[in-house]
Amino acid sequence: MEGLNLALKAAIEKGIFKGIKIPQNGPLISHLFYADDALFVGEWSRSNLKILARILRCFYASSRLKVNFFKSKVFGIGASNVETSNWANILGCKAGSLPFTYLGVPVGANMNLVKNWKPIIDKFHSKLSSWKSKTLSCGGRLTLIKYVLGNLPTYYLSILKAPIIVVNALEKKSERKNKIHRVSWEKVTTPKENGGLGVGSIHGLNVGLIVKWWWRLKNEPTSLWSQVITCIHYHSNKPYDYLSKKTITRVWKNIVGTMKDIQGPGLNLNDIFGEEIKSGENIDLSTELDRLIQKIASCQLQPDHDKWTCLIMPKGSFTVIPIKVICFVWRVVQGRIPSATTLQSRGMNIDSTLCETCICEVECVDHILMTCSYARLIMNKIFEWCGLNKEEFNDIGELLHFTVSWGRCPKKNALNCYVFVIICYGIFGGSGMTDYFKEYLLQFVEALKTSKCLHIYDSNARAMVELSLGLFNIFYAMASTDSLPVKTAQQMAMDGDQPPPNYIFNATTNYSKFGPLETSPPFAPVPIIDISCFFSSARKVDQQTELAKLRSALSTWGCFQAVNHGLSDSYLDNVRQAIKKFFELPLEEKTKYFRETGSVEGYGNDMTYSKNQAQDWCDRLFLRILPEDERKLRFWPQNPSNLRETIDEYTKKIKFISMVIFEAMAKSLDLKENSFSKFFMEERDVLQGRFILYPPCPMPDKVFGLKAHSDRSGITLLLQDPGVEGLQVWNDGKWYMVPVIRDAIFVNLGDQMQIMSNGIFKSPVHRVVTNKEKGRISVAMFTEPEPNKEISPVDVLVDEKRPRVYKTVKNYAVFNHECFQKGIVALDAVKL
Numbered sequence: 001m002e003g004l005n006l007a008l009k010a011a012i013e014k015g016i017f018k019g020i021k022i023p024q025n026g027p028l029i030s031h032l033f034y035a036d037d038a039l040f041v042g043e044w045s046r047s048n049l050k051i052l053a054r055i056l057r058c059f060y061a062s063s064r065l066k067v068n069f070f071k072s073k074v075f076g077i078g079a080s081n082v083e084t085s086n087w088a089n090i091l092g093c094k095a096g097s098l099p100f101t102y103l104g105v106p107v108g109a110n111m112n113l114v115k116n117w118k119p120i121i122d123k124f125h126s127k128l129s130s131w132k133s134k135t136l137s138c139g140g141r142l143t144l145i146k147y148v149l150g151n152l153p154t155y156y157l158s159i160l161k162a163p164i165i166v167v168n169a170l171e172k173k174s175e176r177k178n179k180i181h182r183v184s185w186e187k188v189t190t191p192k193e194n195g196g197l198g199v200g201s202i203h204g205l206n207v208g209l210i211v212k213w214w215w216r217l218k219n220e221p222t223s224l225w226s227q228v229i230t231c232i233h234y235h236s237n238k239p240y241d242y243l244s245k246k247t248i249t250r251v252w253k254n255i256v257g258t259m260k261d262i263q264g265p266g267l268n269l270n271d272i273f274g275e276e277i278k279s280g281e282n283i284d285l286s287t288e289l290d291r292l293i294q295k296i297a298s299c300q301l302q303p304d305h306d307k308w309t310c311l312i313m314p315k316g317s318f319t320v321i322p323i324k325v326i327c328f329v330w331r332v333v334q335g336r337i338p339s340a341t342t343l344q345s346r347g348m349n350i351d352s353t354l355c356e357t358c359i360c361e362v363e364c365v366d367h368i369l370m371t372c373s374y375a376r377l378i379m380n381k382i383f384e385w386c387g388l389n390k391e392e393f394n395d396i397g398e399l400l401h402f403t404v405s406w407g408r409c410p411k412k413n414a415l416n417c418y419v420f421v422i423i424c425y426g427i428f429g430g431s432g433m434t435d436y437f438k439e440y441l442l443q444f445v446e447a448l449k450t451s452k453c454l455h456i457y458d459s460n461a462r463a464m465v466e467l468s469l470g471l472f473n474i475f476y477a478m479a480s481t482d483s484l485p486v487k488t489a490q491q492m493a494m495d496g497d498q499p500p501p502n503y504i505f506n507a508t509t510n511y512s513k514f515g516p517l518e519t520s521p522p523f524a525p526v527p528i529i530d531i532s533c534f535f536s537s538a539r540k541v542d543q544q545t546e547l548a549k550l551r552s553a554l555s556t557w558g559c560f561q562a563v564n565h566g567l568s569d570s571y572l573d574n575v576r577q578a579i580k581k582f583f584e585l586p587l588e589e590k591t592k593y594f595r596e597t598g599s600v601e602g603y604g605n606d607m608t609y610s611k612n613q614a615q616d617w618c619d620r621l622f623l624r625i626l627p628e629d630e631r632k633l634r635f636w637p638q639n640p641s642n643l644r645e646t647i648d649e650y651t652k653k654i655k656f657i658s659m660v661i662f663e664a665m666a667k668s669l670d671l672k673e674n675s676f677s678k679f680f681m682e683e684r685d686v687l688q689g690r691f692i693l694y695p696p697c698p699m700p701d702k703v704f705g706l707k708a709h710s711d712r713s714g715i716t717l718l719l720q721d722p723g724v725e726g727l728q729v730w731n732d733g734k735w736y737m738v739p740v741i742r743d744a745i746f747v748n749l750g751d752q753m754q755i756m757s758n759g760i761f762k763s764p765v766h767r768v769v770t771n772k773e774k775g776r777i778s779v780a781m782f783t784e785p786e787p788n789k790e791i792s793p794v795d796v797l798v799d800e801k802r803p804r805v806y807k808t809v810k811n812y813a814v815f816n817h818e819c820f821q822k823g824i825v826a827l828d829a830v831k832l
């Protein structure tokens with residue numbers, strides 16, 4: 001191409017080819033090469049065209065590069081169509097007319113017309129609405145929007161001012177269709193410093209790109225474009241005085257017009273582009289000196305250490321926080337995270353606006369993150385770790401104020417941002433804890449504890465924030481202080497240890513409403529029910545009498561002794577024996593099945609939830625037995641060798657008896673036989689087993705075997721130790737000891753049956769006391785519904801006389817567990 005360039009230059013020099021001379025002694029333009037395209041510009045004359053044809057032929061002869069005339073066009077500006085096509089024939093190419101499309105972009109079209117912008121709107125749309133964009137996170141989508149906004153429209157928007165309809169159309173495409181817009185687009189496009197997300201608005205981009213021509217004009221005065229513009233439009237000595245003729249053409253008009261646009265927000269080009277003096281040849285030094293003196297005069301040094309700042313960061317310190325976290329925190333600051341109240345105000349159908357975590361207050365953003373007891377728990381933990389005094393905030397604003405105003409040290413300021421991010425993101429957004437984060441957190445906490453030195457926040461900025469992803473679960477587990485026992489109750493009993501202080505019952509902090517620990521209250525006259533009367537083979541009359549007894553037992557005591565259940569004494573002894581043998585194994589053998597902290601299944605103690613919680617004097621093996629495919633066999637002891645099999649067989653028998661009881665309970669309330677059993681006895685319903693050892697305890701009057709509680713189950717079937725009592729039930733404000741009946745199975749109702757019976761049946765509070773001399777073994781089997789089943793009062797049991805008492809619950813097991821952690825009675829929490 002250089003050859004062609006030289007040939008043309010030579011032709012111009014010799015005066016054979018005539019280019020276009022820009023007035024005011026401007027440059028002569030004859031040809032422009034762009035990639036593999038060539039544009040020739042010259043006077044409209046037959047001879048000029050002929051010369052051009054010859055030059056191109058010579059070029060072909062010398063270089064073997066042939067211009068494809070068939071693909072080329074001749075445009076005659078100011079010439080008629082007929083004349084243009086006649087002359088085009090000289091070259092053997094077509095005549096072109098305005099507007100035309102060059103590289104997919106219309107040239108010469110009236111871009112004030114919205115229809116001419118359609119291709120760009122369509123292209124923009126197709127990029128943003130691909131299926132992939134729908135699966136992106138908030139952060140990912142922000143990046144996509146920024147990318148599409150920043151790349152696609154550069155040509156159009158850099159020289160043409162988009163009509164307002166076009167701007168709106170493009171921005172509409174950036175918003176997600178069929179989604180609730182939690183924050184207005186206007187807010188999204190606000191600069192970060194002013195509280196926005198810093199997505200450039202289309203209008204802003206358009207103005208910015210056009211203003212850039214002024215930058216080029218200043219910065220590249222010798223470029224062809226600048227020379228042309230300066231010759232045509234600049235006729236004075238004042239900077240930026242390019243507003244010459246009224247009849248200026250469209251493109252230049254746009255560029256000049258943007259000066260006015262930026263004057264609106266109080267800017268002018270002098271503010272935007274300064275001058276940097278190097279040799280002082282081009283810039284008037286005296287004016288610059290004046291400006292410098294002015295600047296220095298207004299500058300006051302602060303009595304503080306000098307520090308380096310990172311100019312591209314709004315606060316001057318260098319931070320790398322994942323974009324999705326930033327988006328989240330930004331939404332928090334806007335008060336726009338999807339709480340029940342915000343969703344309801346957007347017209348979504350919300351059952352209840354009560355916070356699902358504490359069930360005490362309405363769920364709004366401030367509640368979720370600041371005032372919920374749960375959020376406070378996590379916040380306290382963070383403050384504790386940071387070595388700060390405990391603070392309570394009522395809303396996000398207070399926390400923000402605290403984090404930005406606390407301390408003047410820059411390091412601390414960076415820290416503050418992280419604390420803020422972590423608190424917000426950790427409380428709300430974190431879930432799904434990976435081992436990596438767990439590991440990291442532990443290291444982090446250790447470092448924090450030992451160093452008290454805040455710089456670790458800086459050096460580990462990114463990891464720190466990523467860490468917050470998992471803080472939710474971890475804090476939860478840590479706040480709950482769950483741990484495996486230092487020594488099991490059995491070991492302490494064997495070693496003759498006194499129960500440690502955390503086992504001693506303290507009436508002021510623990511369960512005081514159920515009175516003090518009484519080791520021998522009166523025996524409970526708990527009804528004895530012959531459940532063989534409920535078998536299908538039983539006589540109807542007998543059945544009616546027992547059903548009446550059952551109903552009365554469950555609505556007064558909430559429990560009964562089931563006899564004639566079909567399991568022989570010796571069989572039950574075998575079951576107890578197998579369990580006993582397991583507990584008799586050496587500790588190393590049993591610890592193979594130790595439960596993991598934060599979860600219940602396995603051998604060990606029950607989970608502990610707070611420092612104040614007194615420990616129970618018992619060891620237990622907890623197994624989820626049904627559904628069978630959910631068994632975690634790693635917790636199922638292989639020793640004694642018959643244990644697994646024994647549990648399996650006992651489960652089948654217990655299932656049968658439970659079925660009989662569920663059906664009898666339904667009949668006793670005149671309900672359809674399967675009204676309850678369909679919730680607890682189907683294939684995916686749950687059965688859990690708790691095999692418990694209460695070793696002899698040197699302080700039975702100070703230590704509980706098992707603290708007062710009600711069962712969360714449908715019903716619980718308990719096999720007591722025939723040799724010793726220990727189980728007590730609470731009835732009418734008093735404790736009673738449950739007598740041991742050798743061949744009976746003790747049945748007690750759980751919370752979920754109290755809910756389904758609309759409060760007719762009681763789920764009794766019960767507890768276990770220990771014995772100085774004797775150990776005690778018990779086997780509790782709990783029936784529970786499949787977690788997704790909705791449990792609510794049976795319709796027929798709700799009427800005017802007995803209005804509905806309970807809400808519908810789902811996954812009550814987890815809910816109950818959470819309530820227990822917070823010291824809330826789950827059954828009270830689900831009352832309407």
Ligand SMILES: O=C(O)CCC(=O)C(=O)O
Pocket residue numbers: 690692706711718726727766768778779780
């Ligand atoms: O061991 C007992 O007697 C009662 C056990 C119990 O209440 C339970 O495991 O929920």
Ligand SMILES: [Fe+2]
Pocket residue numbers: 709710711716766
């Ligand atoms: Fe219980």
